Amino acid sequence: MTETTVYLVRHGQIDANVERRWFGSTDSNLNAKGQQQADRLTSLFQKQYPAITASYSSPLKRTMSTAKGLTGEFFGPAKAHPGLREYAIGELEGIHFDALHAEHRFFDKIAADADYAPSGGESVNQVRDRMLATLEELRLGHVGEEIAVISHGAAMAIALATLLTGSALPFNDYHMDNTGVSKLVLGKTPKLVFFNHVTHLDGL
Numbered sequence: 071m072t073e074t075t076v077y078l079v080r081h082g083q084i085d086a087n088v089e090r091r092w093f094g095s096t097d098s099n100l101n102a103k104g105q106q107q108a109d110r111l112t113s114l115f116q117k118q119y120p121a122i123t124a125s126y127s128s129p130l131k132r133t134m135s136t137a138k139g140l141t142g143e144f145f146g147p148a149k150a151h152p153g154l155r156e157y158a159i160g161e162l163e164g165i166h167f168d169a170l171h172a173e174h175r176f177f178d179k180i181a182a183d184a185d186y187a188p189s190g191g192e193s194v195n196q197v198r199d200r201m202l203a204t205l206e207e208l209r210l211g212h213v214g215e216e217i218a219v220i221s222h223g224a225a226m227a228i229a230l231a232t233l234l235t236g237s238a239l240p241f242n243d244y245h246m247d248n249t250g251v252s253k254l255v256l257g258k259t260p261k262l263v264f265f266n267h268v269t270h271l272d273g274l
Contacts, residue, residue: 073257074209075216077119078226079140080246081132082107087248090167094191094224095158100135106274107249108136114251114270115140115218125218126208128154128225136249137220148220153204156222160191184239194228198238201229209256226252233260247271 082104086093100108115122127137129150137148162174170176179186180194187193201221208217223245230244230252231237246252246266253263 072213073255074212074214076205076208076254076256077115077122077216077218078230078246078252078254079111079136079218079220080223080226080248080250081128081130081136081220082111083248084132086164091164092159092162092167092170094156094163094222095130096163097131099131103274104132104248105135107271108138108140110270110274111136111249111251112140119216119218121216122218123215124212125149125220126151126154127220128152128156128222130155130222133220133222137218140218140220148218151204151208153200153207154219154221154225157194157197157224157228158191160188162188162191181239194238194241197225197228198232201225202232205229205233205256230254230262234262 082100084093084098084104085101086098124146125137125140125148127133127148127150129152134148134150159176162170162176165174184194187196208219226246227241227244228238231241247268249271250266250268252265255261255263
């Protein structure tokens with residue numbers, strides 16, 4: 071068996087998600103709703119995914135907090151992995167999405183050039199390369215196993231778009247909701263079994 075099953079999980083809600091501000095490398099705790107989402111996620115994994123043997127998380131607080139309940143005593147604490155951190159946009163961090171679009175032309179610039187990086191930030195291609203390298207590292211380390219990966223919306227979307235379409239751009243179609251879960255089987259040909267399951271959030 072040469073395949074590794076990866077459950078990709080986006081972190082719970084933070085205030086910047088509600089305010090529609092880009093927090094890439096900017097650290098932030100979960101808000102109250104985000105913690106509720108993480109609690110629901112914990113119950114989901116304990117009931118439905120008992121075969122998971124390990125978990126890995128971006129080192130940022132919002133992902134580690136989401137992973138803490140998700141993993142904990144269930145299948146061991148999540149290991150922080152810097153390769154899973156969010157797409158950092160340097161001097162543009164914290165800016166509202168509308169301003170990123172209209173004033174800074176950020177989305178136009180990355181669409182035109184995947185090597186474009188704001189001052190102090192990363193390019194789409196740099197995020198692609200580190201995410202794919204990290205997923206390959208984890209695949210090789212857990213062949214025949216099921217693992218959980220707790221990361222971020224843009225970073226995972228870039229990785230999924232590349233794996234499934236051969237191009238990091240556009241990546242919007244692969245952006246998951248807070249605590250959304252996707253099942254990815256990594257082997258000779260990557261297979262997305264399901265995408266952005268959020269039934270654990272019903273009624274929240």
